[in-house]
Amino acid sequence: MTKIMSAAQAVASIQDGQTVASVGVIGWTVPDATLAAIGKRFSETGAPRNLTFYFPCGTGDAVGIRGMDHVAQEGLMKRIVSGSYINPVNPHTGERPALMRLIQENRIEAYSWPIGASMHWLREVARRSPGYMTRVGVGTYADPQHGGGKFTSRCDDDLIQKIRLNGEDLLFYPSWPIDVAIIRASSADEFGNLSFEDEPLVSASLALALAAKASDGRVIAQVRRIVPGGERAATSVRLPGMFVDSLVVDPHMMMSTDTPYDEAYLRPSAVDARLPAIPFGPDKVIARRAALEVRKHELSIFGFGAAADVPLVMAEQGLIDLENHPNDYWFTTEHGSYGGIVMNGWQFSANLRPQALLDGVTQFDVIDGGLCRFAALAFAEYDSNGTVNVSKFGKVNPGAGGFIDIAMNAQRLVFTGSFTTGGLDIAYDAGRMRIVKEGKVSKFVDTVQSRTYPVADGVAAGQSALIVTERAVFEQTPSGLVLTEVAPGVDVRRDVLDLMAFRPAHILDPLPLMPESLFTDSVGHQADAVVDS
Known part of the structure; x- marks a missing residue:
């Protein structure tokens, strides 16, 4: 049976209450078409409901590549755990991302973990261990003494615990299953073997896939193209096809925000690599x-x-x-x-x-x-x-x-x-600075x-x-x-x-x-x- 299917078909089996995890780093390596299909299914059918979404990093730019904003719908999203959240105002609409509005209005359970924890936790899920333990984050907002990473008052569950081991305070993140992992690669063969030749970042794709399979879950991989089996060297395949259940092909997926494709992000020898100018200020x-x-x-x-x-x-x-x-x-x-x-x-x-x-x-x-x-x-x-x-x-x-x-x-x-x-205005002349208007907030x-x-x-x-x-x-x-x-x-x-x-x-x-x-x-x-x- 073929693994290749539409995004709608790939997400059709997601059930109420499941944990869905996705790769993505701002606009990079975002499986946007697949995330959009989840949001579209809910808008049209009211299903699935009360999902937990797990994003190791903030996914999407909330402008051209919406990422996590596709699924930022009350009823669809019950809980979100993320290493970061996309916040800037959309330059075209003047609005903040839909997900940020849900958080600010306390309409979902929102947790924020350090990305080191959100990455390493996946490895513990893949190992079927009790959870992830680290000294990183003690004394910070991730520490239960300072909020435990809870970003909304609706958060009742303690997803981070503080423990003491050998006289040292540590943070412990208990593991739970990943039901569906959505990842992204450049190409796949008909068996699902994945390579990342056009992706400047791999991010959490490999860890997400293994965590889902260890949880008896499903892996959906969004790719740019299908290549014949055996065409690529085994050394170029980063994830074996046996760990991939569904393939969604999107030949038009962007490399990143405003960038369909740019070889300069892939190799040191790229000749056309113009650097953006930073205005003087x-x-x-x-x-x-x-x-x-x-x-x-x-x-x-x-x-x-x-x-x-x-x-x-x-x-x-x-x-x-x-x-x-x-x-x-x-x-x-x-x-x-x-x-x-x-x-x-x-x-x-x-x-x-x-x-x-x-x-x-x-x-x-x-x-x-x-x-x-x-x-x-x-x-x-x-x-x-x-x-x-x-x-x-x-x-x-x-x-x-x-x-x-x-x-x-x-x-x-x-x-x-x-x-x-907040409105800071500064002038410069002959190596000196002058504050024309002070910012509103120190x-x-x-x-x-x-x-x-x-x-x-x-x-x-x-x-x-x-x-x-x-x-x-x-x-x-x-x-x-x-x-x-x-x-x-x-x-x-x-x-x-x-x-x-x-x-x-x-x-x-x-x-x-x-x-x-x-x-x-x-x-x-x-x-x-x-x-x-």
Whole structure:
């Protein structure tokens, strides 16, 4: 019997109350047609109902590739567990994703796990073990003492437990079955053997499939094309067909947001690999300053948001030479792409001109093993206790993504972001900055809304940590937060201290200036910029 069928046929057997898990990383490797078929079936028939959806990463961009938004329907979705949530406003409609609205209105059970846990948990399900145990996340919002990863008040079940073993506090994630896994690959033969030759990321596809089969569940694979059996070398097949139940063919599936196909994301030798330009302004200033902390021949990992601009700025400055010295700098992200240039915005996750690729579960072995020595990450709030927040602020609930695993296990940390947000307007002239309009919200608060990572605890254990903004640089030390640099043209009291809910433990005296070269654009003329990082 053929495994090839339509998306509607593939999802027709999903039953009420089942757990459905899907791969996807923002717009990358999303089985969008299959997820759309689930949403369409429910809209037309009212079935299936009360599903639990498991997304190791935020899936879809809520614009062109809707991903998890296809199934964000009350009645269809009872519960969702995800490593991150897609939150930005749709530029065409001005609306936030449907899933985020369900979360904000408390209409579903929404849980947020660190992506390291959401990846590694799948391996435990595949092993039929009792669950996943880790020290990562203790003292964060994933810790039951600080919320247990619950993002809505409807969440009654404790999906994360705190245990003590050999005198150490650990987090334990009990396993449960995966009934249906939806994955994506590039090609399949008629037997279901899968290869990923056109996918810049593999992410959780392999782990999802094995977890579902170990649960006596089904695996649906969405692919771009069918190839004859025996045409590909066995070394190119990543998942044997015996673990695939259904094949959905979508020849038009996008590689990622606004990208039907681009070879530059697949191989280091791609010749047509144009880098996006970062406009001169606060984000670029922040990225330039953070770039000063990056070292050659040290595995450096970059997170979503302002931090992802750092490699692009370094390339623009000529510090990275992929033609002649491709191994001077070692760059990666939490999603397993190695080498080349980390991309920003909707293209974040895959690298341009990569040299190698690990699957998502293995990449978090690298991260949790401390092999990424340097990490640049964004921040949304920083508080008087030395705790950083990116997971929940205001009405925004993006979750932590890989932030917690990365921050806990790197040796050197740089947190990047604007000092204030909400309409910040800055002008630059001759290497100096001037605040035209201050942002409505300061990011330096008395107590963070969500404990994403206790930086002070990491510093006490031997980490180093800088906080880089467009107007000032801070260092978290064992004695507290220290103001170490200020931008030329900034009034320290008016533009820094008076906007903080707490006073730094120390201010260097004399207080060094950030390098003037950071504040001049490439052609040397005055520039104005508005930022909302």
